[in-house]
Amino acid sequence: MNIQTRPKALVTGASSGIGAVYADRLARLGHDVVLVARDEERMQALAERLQRDPGTSAEVLRADLLDPADLQRVEARLLDDHAITMLVNNAGVAGLGPFDSADPLTLEAIVSLNVMAVTRLAAAAAKGFVARGGGTIVNIGSVTALMPESFEPVYVATKAYVLALSQSLHEQLGPRGIRVQAVLPGMTRTEIWERSGVDPQTLPPDMVMEASELVDAALAGLDMGESVTIPSLPDVDEWEYFNDKRRKLAPLLSRKHAAERYRLAPG
Numbered sequence: 001m002n003i004q005t006r007p008k009a010l011v012t013g014a015s016s017g018i019g020a021v022y023a024d025r026l027a028r029l030g031h032d033v034v035l036v037a038r039d040e041e042r043m044q045a046l047a048e049r050l051q052r053d054p055g056t057s058a059e060v061l062r063a064d065l066l067d068p069a070d071l072q073r074v075e076a077r078l079l080d081d082h083a084i085t086m087l088v089n090n091a092g093v094a095g096l097g098p099f100d101s102a103d104p105l106t107l108e109a110i111v112s113l114n115v116m117a118v119t120r121l122a123a124a125a126a127k128g129f130v131a132r133g134g135g136t137i138v139n140i141g142s143v144t145a146l147m148p149e150s151f152e153p154v155y156v157a158t159k160a161y162v163l164a165l166s167q168s169l170h171e172q173l174g175p176r177g178i179r180v181q182a183v184l185p186g187m188t189r190t191e192i193w194e195r196s197g198v199d200p201q202t203l204p205p206d207m208v209m210e211a212s213e214l215v216d217a218a219l220a221g222l223d224m225g226e227s228v229t230i231p232s233l234p235d236v237d238e239w240e241y242f243n244d245k246r247r248k249l250a251p252l253l254s255r256k257h258a259a260e261r262y263r264l265a266p267g
Helices: 017-028 040-050 068-080 104-132 153-176 211-223 236-248
Strands: 008-012 032-037 058-062 084-089 135-140 178-183
Touching: 008 017, 008 068, 008 104, 017 032, 017 040, 017 084, 017 211, 032 040, 040 058, 058 068, 068 084, 068 104, 084 104, 104 135, 104 153, 104 178, 135 153, 135 211, 153 178, 178 211
Parallel strands: 008 032, 008 084, 032 058, 084 135, 135 178
Antiparallel strands: none
């Protein structure tokens, strides 16, 4: 007799905010969950709550994704645990302040967590999922990727990377049975603001979404087959129009000669 196993999702940044809500929603949808973050106590509390639902397994995997050894442990779990069918690449950090006075170590940490950790975990998941014949990678980006003038340069650049990575992975891995979704939140009520030195009460109330509503919209977008989900965007046609215009540039971006406007007038 075959015993059907529940699908399992690994969620990073799962101790609070968007990651904790993802863990809750995925557990309700029939997934076991592996919670990954630095704050073991908060993850244990979340795991205990999730496991009150009979049949749900919630495991705590404490890891600091800026620590090479911890990052390797999470990569190994994605590769070796054949029950994992979903990665929610949510862990990230923001930065504020002028670029010219930024602490180099802080900039390095932002890039390491938002880019390198996201990339390495996505790569491990992709390798495991291809071997298993299917899986889902969800990368949490930001709408700032579409408006780089609006925020701190390094954070914006990392989120633009996440979007580009996700779009490219969607094209490459989709035909091999791997679903890839980039989620682009706007302002969301999470602890990232306090950690960045911002009082959430100073944010425009009509621009701040609750994490629960954001995740519910992202999961709906995943069910709809979206490769990019922007929960705040009222009309998806606006995104399709933007994307269509971008694609139409492709034949013009690499040519044998420079554009006429760059040619110096004779004499």
